[in-house]
Amino acid sequence: MAVVVQAESFDAGAELNAFSDGAGVGAVVSFTGVVRDTDGTLAVMEIEHYPGMTERAIAGIVDDAMARWALMDALVIHRHGTLLAGDPIMMVATKSAHRADAFAAADFLMDYLKSRAPFWKKETTADGSAWVDAKEADEDALARW
Template sequence: MRISVQHEPFDLGVESTAFATGHSDMGAIVTFTGIVRDLPNNSMDAMEIEHYPGMTEKAIEAMAEDAKTRFSLGDVLVIHRHGRLQPGEMIMMVATAARHRKDAFEAATFLMDYLKSRAPFWKREISATGEVWVESKDEDEVALARW
């Protein structure tokens, strides 16, 4: 299991290949990559993501351990960036390895729902009209509640 909260960009191909290597006992690997989405009228200059070092990693690690147990995973990877990001940049990646695809898909979805709703990150959208802190959305809470 690897959890990385980092400022630097990551290479999706390198990370996916490295994660998949050596898992001959697993029948499924699922990856998901989140992208910084622009505002509806292409007006966002950047998104700034803040976190508390140490606390954030521990919170994500606890959820990844829960996912490993809950879905019988062989391995988990979570990468989440912080700092100033531009629309179109990769913000995060989740990878799960399991013996069966259903567990790998469900675990990845579980982790993405957690990261969206509960991981201790604070996001601010910056545009020409000002700065707005991103608030939680009802649909994100509904998605998390199913678990």
């Protein structure tokens, strides 16, 4: 598995192609999160994180996924720093022999990364800056697993 936490951007297509190789692979699922500018006013999104704990927390979540589903591999890339609308924020990819495991594990990884990986988003518009509130629905989503 690979866990990458970085300020730099990444090429989701190239990452996915590189990840998809391997004997016996039958299914690859990926998700890419992109900075959303809901009403066309976003100037920048800043993502703060907790160096050290971030990598540990993500590795723990990926370990759980690997233990739970028949995965051949998993990849998590998550950025921090200053991002613009349309920039890729993060990416999850899973691969397995059959699609059910890859889909379920990717869904699980996303739910846990949202609420259990120490990142905090702050949006700046012409009106000022505000921290993005965690959604109750995101916390509730963990109960699915």
